[in-house]
Amino acid sequence: MAELIWRDKARLANCYVPTQEMDKNTSYENYLVTKEWYTPAASKDAAMQPSALSWYNRLIWGDKNRVLPALMQEFAASINLIYIDPPFMTGRTFNKGEQLAYHDTWNNNLDLYLQWLYETFLQLHALLSPTGSLYIHLDWRVTHYARVLLDEIFGFSPLANGPGFKNEIIWHYQSGGRAQKHYARKHDTILLYTKSAQHCFHAERIGERRGSHKRNHMRKEISADGSVSWSIRSAGRTYTYDEHALMSPSDVWSDISHLHQRDPERTGYATQKPEALLKRIILASSEENDIVLDCFCGSGVTAAVAEQLDRRWITCDSSELAINIATERLHPCIHTPFAIQHIVEEVQSGPGA
Numbered sequence: 001m002a003e004l005i006w007r008d009k010a011r012l013a014n015c016y017v018p019t020q021e022m023d024k025n026t027s028y029e030n031y032l033v034t035k036e037w038y039t040p041a042a043s044k045d046a047a048m049q050p051s052a053l054s055w056y057n058r059l060i061w062g063d064k065n066r067v068l069p070a071l072m073q074e075f076a077a078s079i080n081l082i083y084i085d086p087p088f089m090t091g092r093t094f095n096k097g098e099q100l101a102y103h104d105t106w107n108n109n110l111d112l113y114l115q116w117l118y119e120t121f122l123q124l125h126a127l128l129s130p131t132g133s134l135y136i137h138l139d140w141r142v143t144h145y146a147r148v149l150l151d152e153i154f155g156f157s158p159l160a161n162g163p164g165f166k167n168e169i170i171w172h173y174q175s176g177g178r179a180q181k182h183y184a185r186k187h188d189t190i191l192l193y194t195k196s197a198q199h200c201f202h203a204e205r206i207g208e209r210r211g212s213h214k215r216n217h218m219r220k221e222i223s224a225d226g227s228v229s230w231s232i233r234s235a236g237r238t239y240t241y242d243e244h245a246l247m248s249p250s251d252v253w254s255d256i257s258h259l260h261q262r263d264p265e266r267t268g269y270a271t272q273k274p275e276a277l278l279k280r281i282i283l284a285s286s287e288e289n290d291i292v293l294d295c296f297c298g299s300g301v302t303a304a305v306a307e308q309l310d311r312r313w314i315t316c317d318s319s320e321l322a323i324n325i326a327t328e329r330l331h332p333c334i335h336t337p338f339a340i341q342h343i344v345e346e347v348q349s350g351p352g353a
Helices: 065-074 110-127 144-152 275-285 303-309 320-334
Strands: 024-039 057-061 079-084 094-098 099-104 128-138 166-173 187-194 219-222 228-234 239-241 292-295 313-319 338-349
Touching: 024 065, 024 320, 057 303, 057 320, 065 110, 065 313, 065 338, 079 110, 079 239, 079 275, 099 320, 110 128, 110 144, 128 144, 128 275, 144 166, 144 187, 275 303, 292 303, 303 313, 303 320, 313 320, 320 338
Parallel strands: 057 313, 057 338, 079 128, 079 292, 292 313
Antiparallel strands: 024 338, 094 099, 128 187, 166 187, 219 228, 228 239
């Protein structure tokens, strides 16, 4: 099978190395500590601590290289749906006013970025349940590399009928400027990979209404009461569809627009994605009470939509700005308690230390 190689490629699930010199008899373990605790406004459990609940959602402040290993003990092979919108290697720094959101520069070092992305995918694969799905949101810069990395980790099937690749979704939008030397770049790519062939997928929840406008190669019929139906003949049979029938969703999404600058959803976070995008993904690839993970939470859109759709959620971000914006967004609308957590490093001395 084809494999992508770069300088200093290493298959390490936990890539965090403490800054202090490591002694051969000393190990380091990251664990999560609750910093703040939020309950629904009408909840009677306002004084209840997280340890007293069977479940609480989590908003974690920390780099994914430390957070994801810390989640392994409790959530390995347990996450039902993962959506990530990681840095795209744009070469830019993103801010909100004077506040830093995140750097996406990488010193123009593709090898460094690929190792970082590879380690991310390894960790997420380990957390994903046997029937789980992973959506990776990227653009033209690195999507082609990501597919080769994911094929190595998840496996490759030419017919896409086993574990691994399922779809390359094109999210087409109208925003952005015009190009002079190339075609205008008006889409992002969302890759869908699954851990097995037995993954959750509900096309009927997100199908588009067939409607009354023209359909290629189909005959339009209007009944006496004005309702529209469409028919097509294939292999000796005639198939008829009502205008209200739902069509299977395609892998080109042009009906969800980018958020314009004055959109009510806007939080001020530079790379915020619309709730409609996450709603489609979560409805299609999870059930109520499933666990949804996003380790680049940004504005908190994944957690917000998961909350609306009665899914459990775990999100993290290394940006303090992102954590603050997500908290402000989530707190007024939650119906399940959530904790803001951070990483603490524990030093463990071995024999002979």
